[in-house]
Amino acid sequence: MNLTNYLKNTVPFPSEELADIISYFKRESVQKNKPLVREGQICTKLYFTEKGIGRSYYVTEAGKEVTQWFFVEGQFMSSIESFFQQNPSLYYLEMLEDAVLYSITRENLDLLFARYHKMEKLGRLLSTEMLTRVVNKLSAIQFQTARERHDYMLTEFPDIANRVALGHIASYLGMTQETLSRIRKAPPSKKS
Amino acid sequence: MNLTNYLKNTVPFPSEELADIISYFKRESVQKNKPLVREGQICTKLYFTEKGIGRSYYVTEAGKEVTQWFFVEGQFMSSIESFFQQNPSLYYLEMLEDAVLYSITRENLDLLFARYHKMEKLGRLLSTEMLTRVVNKLSAIQFQTARERHDYMLTEFPDIANRVALGHIASYLGMTQETLSRIRKAPPSKKS
DNA sequence: GCTTTCTTTTGACCTATGTCAAAAAATGTG
DNA sequence: CACATTTTTTGACATAGGTCAAAAGAAAGC
Numbered sequence A, B: 001m002n003l004t005n006y007l008k009n010t011v012p013f014p015s016e017e018l019a020d021i022i023s024y025f026k027r028e029s030v031q032k033n034k035p036l037v038r039e040g041q042i043c044t045k046l047y048f049t050e051k052g053i054g055r056s057y058y059v060t061e062a063g064k065e066v067t068q069w070f071f072v073e074g075q076f077m078s079s080i081e082s083f084f085q086q087n088p089s090l091y092y093l094e095m096l097e098d099a100v101l102y103s104i105t106r107e108n109l110d111l112l113f114a115r116y117h118k119m120e121k122l123g124r125l126l127s128t129e130m131l132t133r134v135v136n137k138l139s140a141i142q143f144q145t146a147r148e149r150h151d152y153m154l155t156e157f158p159d160i161a162n163r164v165a166l167g168h169i170a171s172y173l174g175m176t177q178e179t180l181s182r183i184r185k186a187p188p189s190k191k192s
Numbered sequence C: 001g002c003t004t005t006c007t008t009t010t011g012a013c014c015t016a017t018g019t020c021a022a023a024a025a026a027t028g029t030g
Numbered sequence D: 001c002a003c004a005t006t007t008t009t010t011g012a013c014a015t016a017g018g019t020c021a022a023a024a025g026a027a028a029g030c
Helices: A003-010 A017-025 A080-085 A106-115 A116-145 A146-156 A168-174 A177-185 B003-010 B015-022 B078-084 B105-113 B117-144 B148-155 B166-172 B179-184
Strands: A028-029 A045-052 A055-061 A065-071 A092-095 A098-103 B026-031 B047-050 B054-059 B066-070 B094-095 B099-105
Touching: A003 A017, A003 A045, A003 A116, A017 A106, A017 A116, A045 A106, A045 B078, A055 A168, A065 A168, A065 B117, A080 B117, A098 A106, A106 A116, A116 A146, A116 B066, A116 B078, A116 B117, A146 A177, A168 A177, B003 B015, B003 B117, B015 B105, B047 B054, B047 B105, B054 B166, B066 B166, B099 B105, B105 B117, B117 B148, B148 B179, B166 B179
Parallel strands: none
Antiparallel strands: A028 A098, A045 A098, A055 A065, A055 A092, B026 B099, B047 B099, B054 B066, B054 B094
């Protein structure tokens, strides 16, 4: 999924608007495991993932990494709270594979929001979409067993299981890596 | 906090726009514990809470209620995913106290989004604000102990502890009511 | 193709929190 | 105010999933 098509499919921009908007994005090739944002920094950019898988994560006092979210191709990615509220980020942001991203700064994005009503709409649609995703994950985490959360993840991120280290997925699901390993091993459910 | 002030403080609407926008909202007095939305229904309205506390919750297969979110005075309230995606709601929505709400339908809201660029902006700001709230809760739930989650809640909803039944809060925090009761009882933390 | 490093699996044991049941306290109501 | 209903607390016990340690397997570097 490339950026132009993604934008077009989400909101029907006139082609001059679209061209102007795209011109504010910068293509970036980034290497895997190089942090795009570190904890404590203010996240200044919003990224669109053309190729690669990203994740946001934080590090506990005990020094363990906890994956907060995965971002796959065709999705916008950022340290959300930091980018929108301009607070120091609680999270690191990194790509887990060598990747191609398109980035835009907060200033330029605000400029586009002010310039085009349709851009503002795009922003609204993206936030509500992300919001419903996060709400779904919250439901899964809040009251389901480890096995159910694992099954939930297969629906939200079907192909991620093979592309990402088990430990990253486990912490994303709020369990230890040992537990996830055991779940994968065990019979898929009640059925013998 | 009333609706007019809330809107004004969030986005600087010209006064004619503001008047027009407000005219699409309908004041509703609602009794406590009467569902505004039931599971399976499509949620057609967005509510602004002028007075009262609301919650969204779902019912598990075992018949237990799990509180998803609380909505306090000065906040917009809805079965978010249902309202925005027009899917059948997974949640019930109800007020826990007799309440005064202002409601707007999805159609009228869309009309206002299309009519006023600033309204679209309001929508975007509200979603991102809600998004950061949900992300924060998710972090709290995902990897913290029952006691830490309880402490987190005191910051997000400081006064709710006294206004809402313990069982509702416990399920909101992803624990049983017995556990929450014990936490409240026990010494507040490591300090003797 | 061997060595080093990183990731996943396995095993033994432990603990925070859940479950179930019943008592106590609070709240509502004619 | 007495009775009914709902909410909160307490106790005894069970268990899902955590912790720690080590072995096995994969991947990366030379």
